[in-house]
Amino acid sequence: MQRLFLIFLAAFLINNILLIKFIGLCPFLGVSSRFDTSIGMSMAVIFVMTLASMACWGVWNLLLDPLGVGDFLYIPAFILVIAALVQFIEMVIKKVSPTLFKALGIFLPLITTNCAVLAAATESVKPGFWKLSLEYNYGLGEALVYTIGIALGFSMVIIMFAAMRERIEIAPIPHSLKGIPIAFIAAGLSSLAFLGFKGLFGI
Amino acid sequence: MDTSIIIKAALILGGTGLVLGALLAVASKIFYVEVDPKVELIREALPGANCGACGYPGCDGLAEVIAKGEAPPSACVAGGAEIAKQIAAILGIEVKEEKVAKKALVRCGGGKNEVAHRYIYDGELDCEMAQQIGKGPSLCSYGCLGFGSCAAACPFGAIVMGEDGLPNIDWHKCRSCGVCVEVCPRGIITLVPEDKKVHVLCCSQDKGKDVRSICKKGCIGCKACEKICEFDAIHVVDNLASIDNDKCTQCKKCVEKCPTGCISVLLKGHHSVEEVAGTV
Structure with a gap:
C-alpha cells in the first residue's frame, strides 16, 4: 500500500509530467487559456491515458515481451494501439452517451497522438526512462496507479495554469509579453516551484 | 545476420495493425450513429461564419435546431431572406414573412x-x-x-x-x-x-x-x-x-x-x- 502511494506521489508531484518532465507542452500551452476548456481536456486526458496505458501494458506483456521484440518495437506498437483505441472509444461514446461525447468530443482526437499519453504508456511498462529512484515492477496494479498519478498531475497543472492565465489576461503586463511569452514565464516559475517537491519522502 | 527478428517484427506490427483495423471497421458498423441528412444540407446553406447572432452555438448548432423544427428557417440573422428561402426549400415549407434586411x-x-x-x-x-x-x-x-x-x-x-x-x-x-x-x-x-x-x-x-x-x-x-x-x-x-x-x-x-x-x-x-x- 505504501509503495503504491509513493508511486502515485512520484508520478503526481515529484516527476510531474508537465512541469518537471516537460512532456505534452502543446496542450499545456494551447488549451490552458480558458478554464472550462482546460477542465474538458483534463477529463479526456485522465480517461484516455488510463485506458491507453492499460492496453499498452497488455500488448507489452502478452505480445511484445514474450516474443522478444519489445525493446525496439514498443514505440510504433504503442502508437498503433493508442490511436486505434482512441478511435474506438470515440465511436463507442458517440453511440452510448451523447452527453459525454459533447463534453469530451473535440478533445479526444486531439490527444490521439499526444506525447504525454505515449510517455505515460511507455513508462508504465518500461520504467527507468524517468529514473524514479523507486523499485517498481511491471505489475498491472502499479502501472495503473502510476498512470492515474501522471494523468491527475497533468490535470492539476493544466487547470491551475488556466486559472492563472485567466488572471494574467487582465493583469497590467508589458504589451510585448502578452499572450504566450508571459505563459512561458509563468510555466518556468511554476516549474521552479515544483522542483521543491524533489526529495519528498526520499523519492 | 539474423533476419528472423526483422520478419518477426514486421509480422507482429502488421498483424496488430490488421487486427485493429478490422476491429475498427466492425466497430464503425456497430456503433454507427445516424445523422439527419437535413442537418448537413442546412449546414451547407448557412453562411458558416459562426457569428453566433442567432443565439445558438455556431452554424452547426443552428442547423441541428432548425432540422428539429425548434427554430424557424429564418433564424439565421446574418443569412437574410435568401438563405431563409433555401433552408425552407430543404425543409419543404414556406417562409412566412419577408423581413426588410x-x-x-x-x-x-x-x-x-x-x-x-x-x-x-x-x-x-x-x-x-x-x-x-x-x-x-x-x-x-x-x-x-x-x-x-x-x-x-x-x-x-x-x-x-x-x-x-x-x-x-x-x-x-x-x-x-x-x-x-x-x-x-x-x-x-x-x-x-x-x-x-x-x-x-x-x-x-x-x-x-x-x-x-x-x-x-x-x-x-x-x-x-x-x-x-x-x-x-x-x-x-x-x-x-x-x-x-x-x-x-x-x-x-x-x-x-x-x-x-x-x-x-x-x-x-x-x-x-x-x-x-x-x-x-
Whole structure:
C-alpha cells in the first residue's frame, strides 16, 4: 500500500509530467487559456491515458515481451494501439452517451497522438526512462496507479495554469509579453516551484 | 545476420495493425450513429461564419435546431431572406414573412479631421482598451474612437477603416449579425433597415456649444430639422436629433436644413457607405 502511494506521489508531484518532465507542452500551452476548456481536456486526458496505458501494458506483456521484440518495437506498437483505441472509444461514446461525447468530443482526437499519453504508456511498462529512484515492477496494479498519478498531475497543472492565465489576461503586463511569452514565464516559475517537491519522502 | 527478428517484427506490427483495423471497421458498423441528412444540407446553406447572432452555438448548432423544427428557417440573422428561402426549400415549407434586411450603420461623422485628441494614445489598437484610459483619447466622449475594433471583429470582412479614421461598412457584405454593435465600446453602431437612407450621424448628447467646440459635424440640437419636418418624424431629445424610421418618408428636407451636416442621406457620399454608392 505504501509503495503504491509513493508511486502515485512520484508520478503526481515529484516527476510531474508537465512541469518537471516537460512532456505534452502543446496542450499545456494551447488549451490552458480558458478554464472550462482546460477542465474538458483534463477529463479526456485522465480517461484516455488510463485506458491507453492499460492496453499498452497488455500488448507489452502478452505480445511484445514474450516474443522478444519489445525493446525496439514498443514505440510504433504503442502508437498503433493508442490511436486505434482512441478511435474506438470515440465511436463507442458517440453511440452510448451523447452527453459525454459533447463534453469530451473535440478533445479526444486531439490527444490521439499526444506525447504525454505515449510517455505515460511507455513508462508504465518500461520504467527507468524517468529514473524514479523507486523499485517498481511491471505489475498491472502499479502501472495503473502510476498512470492515474501522471494523468491527475497533468490535470492539476493544466487547470491551475488556466486559472492563472485567466488572471494574467487582465493583469497590467508589458504589451510585448502578452499572450504566450508571459505563459512561458509563468510555466518556468511554476516549474521552479515544483522542483521543491524533489526529495519528498526520499523519492 | 539474423533476419528472423526483422520478419518477426514486421509480422507482429502488421498483424496488430490488421487486427485493429478490422476491429475498427466492425466497430464503425456497430456503433454507427445516424445523422439527419437535413442537418448537413442546412449546414451547407448557412453562411458558416459562426457569428453566433442567432443565439445558438455556431452554424452547426443552428442547423441541428432548425432540422428539429425548434427554430424557424429564418433564424439565421446574418443569412437574410435568401438563405431563409433555401433552408425552407430543404425543409419543404414556406417562409412566412419577408423581413426588410437590416444593415449596420456607424452613427458618427467625426473622423480624424473633425475631432481632435486630448492625448496621444500609444497602446494596442483596440477601442475597448483605449476607452478604458481616461474614457478614450477622442475629445468627443460619444463618437467613434477609430481604432477599428469593429473592423477586426466583423466575421464577414465588411468593415474597413477609412482614411478619415472612421469605419467604412460595405452594405453588400454586411449581414446584420450585430457583432460590431456589441464590440463597439461606445455603442455608436446600430442596425438600420436597408431601405431607410436618412440618418442622424451623431450620438453626442453634449450641449450644442460644447459639440461645436470639439466637432465640426456633430449634432448641436438646434431643432431646425424638427421644425422643418412635415411628418413629425424628427425629435431632438437630450440635445440629439433622432429620426423615427416609421414616420420618415425620405423627403430629405432635414438634410438640406441641417447646419452642421450631421443628417445624411446614405448612398450620397457618406463615409460609411461611400463604397456602396460606388458599387450600386
